[in-house]
Amino acid sequence: GAGVSQTPSNKVTEKGKYVELRCDPISGHTALYWYRQSLGQGPEFLIYFQGTGAADDSGLPNDRFFAVRPEGSVSTLKIQRTERGDSAVYLCASSARGRGNTGELFFGEGSRLTVL
Amino acid sequence: GENVEQHPSTLSVQEGDSAVIKCTYSDSASNYFPWYKQELGKRPQLIIDIRSNVGEKKDQRIAVTLNKTAKHFSLHITETQPEDSAVYFCAASTGNQFYFGTGTSLTVIP
Numbered sequence: 001g002a003g004v005s006q007t008p009s010n011k012v013t014e015k016g017k018y019v020e021l022r023c024d025p026i027s028g029h030t031a032l033y034w035y036r037q038s039l040g041q042g043p044e045f046l047i048y049f050q051g052t053g054a055a056d057d058s059g060l061p062n063d064r065f066f067a068v069r070p071e072g073s074v075s076t077l078k079i080q081r082t083e084r085g086d087s088a089v090y091l092c093a094s095s096a097r098g099r100g101n102t103g104e105l106f107f108g109e110g111s112r113l114t115v116l
Numbered sequence: 117g118e119n120v121e122q123h124p125s126t127l128s129v130q131e132g133d134s135a136v137i138k139c140t141y142s143d144s145a146s147n148y149f150p151w152y153k154q155e156l157g158k159r160p161q162l163i164i165d166i167r168s169n170v171g172e173k174k175d176q177r178i179a180v181t182l183n184k185t186a187k188h189f190s191l192h193i194t195e196t197q198p199e200d201s202a203v204y205f206c207a208a209s210t211g212n213q214f215y216f217g218t219g220t221s222l223t224v225i226p
Binding site for chain 1: 120148150217
């Protein structure tokens with residue numbers, strides 16, 4: 001696609017519910033990142049995929065958070081038993097990898113999650 | 117892991133004046149330093165970047181400087197305009213993860 005696409009743009013859920021957030025990266029980008037951004041803060045690293053595998057998941061806050069990228073393209077961030085503290089904007093970004101790439105991250109518009 | 121600190125958190129300047137935002141990083145393995153601009157409710161967008169083999173880079177009114185020894189880098193915006201008003205984030209990367217600063221909210225007063 002033309003850019004990184006994220007759905008839903010807004011999600012309101014109740015405490016304890018399960019949530020899935022989807023990211024469709026730029027076609028051909030092998031690297032995909034998930035970040036969480038709270039109001040007035042910078043993007044906080046969650047997880048990074050290179051192809052289908054999670055190259056680094058050290059930013060996931062706890063085992064309620066999980067992400068997959070089964071075919072090396074679309075990724076889903078899954079949050080179980082949501083808590084009010086999970087409320088934030090979840091940003092996805094993709095990057096071309098390989099020789100000569102700039103390493104530039106291209107961000108989606110984000111999914112705003114509100115846990116009541 | 118990497119720790120990126122950014123100052124100031126807010127900055128107001130008169131139109132036409134210069135703005136400077138500073139960042140420090142902790143991991144000497146970091147070799148790529150991008151700056152992103154985020155307008156309210158929008159996605160962050162890259163405005164300029166610098167690699168560790170370069171000390172300075174300029175693109176029209178925007179410049180970035182890097183001091184590897186001191187582990188700090190700065191964004192300089194000259195002749196500021198109202199449309200420069202936004203939140204600016206610095207980041208440091210080793211080539212895999214990107215770690216972001218906490219952001220600087222820049223307001224350019226007409």
